[in-house]
Amino acid sequence: MYQAAVLVNFCFLLMTLTQVPAHCPCNQERHPQEMFCSADVVIRGKLFGGRLASELPNSTNQHSMIIYKVKMIKMFQGFDKMHHVSYLQTPAPPGLCYLWPQPERKHYLITGRVQEGRLVVNSCDWVQTWQSLSLTQRRSLRFRYRKGCACQIRKCSAWQCGVSRESDCWWTDWQWQGKARGHQARHYACLRRAGKSCSWYRGQLDPALGKTNDQTQVFP
Structure with a gap:
């Protein structure tokens, strides 16, 4: 029953992915160069999974965040911040600035910030399929x-x-x-x-x- 619920939630994630939050407090109309320069980390990678942080074993995360597993292919910026990216987190809806990549297992360009040793990405960042660049x-x-x-x-x-x-x-x-x-x-x-x-x-x-x-x- 639990696995079925997780599957339903994940399908909902994929269907609502392209909806950008209307009230996210950032300038979403930024040139790609600006998003690159303001990012702590810029990578190319694949994303897998998508689970609420609070559902993970031994989780102490009190905020509504979605955790994705990352297979990093290349890092363009951020070597001084993180040597390798294995996971990223993004706000879960209905919170502000949530962002879900779609569909699973495509190559993405991802920019984000490092907070407490974690890569945090939201709709203010540059997240785009590699093929569309x-x-x-x-x-x-x-x-x-x-x-x-x-x-x-x-x-x-x-x-x-x-x-x-x-x-x-x-x-x-x-x-x-x-x-x-x-x-x-x-x-x-x-x-x-x-x-x-x-x-x-x-x-x-x-x-x-x-x-x-x-x-x-x-x-x-």
């Missing part, structure tokens, strides 16, 4: 996003973006495509140029030389 995003995870963390990506949804600083890259996907996950989010990274100003780049980057032959794109 663009080639530019996959390449940028290795080096380019990290190189641009000193730059500031600013959202622009009007015809006039405002006064620009040297560290600014204006994100205009809303202006031209009416959505956050547009061409600029999928195919560009904001990098600091030799003159210390930041600009959008798309193309190859040589980490050994610190030089780029990227195509520079100026967005209004």
Whole structure:
């Protein structure tokens, strides 16, 4: 009977997965580079299971959290925080910021924060199937996003973006495509140029030389 109840609960998890909490207190409309730079840990991995922390043996967790087992494939960031990720936890509904990956056993890109030695992930983080990432995003995870963390990506949804600083890259996907996950989010990274100003780049980057032959794109 207990196993049947767990199975029903897990099926419900998968069905309600893509519903993002409406009142999560964070800016969900962030460029992938911003989510990378603000994360403690960035990995590629597979997720298995999905159990309430309070149901685990010897659990002292008093909060409603879902625990997933992780098979880590690659770590892009966070070596100084965690050497290996075996589990992650995310808030369980109806709490704020809950997030469930779907379906089970796909490869995911996962960003999150380390709290008390555990990787904590919610709907404010970048969790996306690896297959759905663009080639530019996959390449940028290795080096380019990290190189641009000193730059500031600013959202622009009007015809006039405002006064620009040297560290600014204006994100205009809303202006031209009416959505956050547009061409600029999928195919560009904001990098600091030799003159210390930041600009959008798309193309190859040589980490050994610190030089780029990227195509520079100026967005209004």
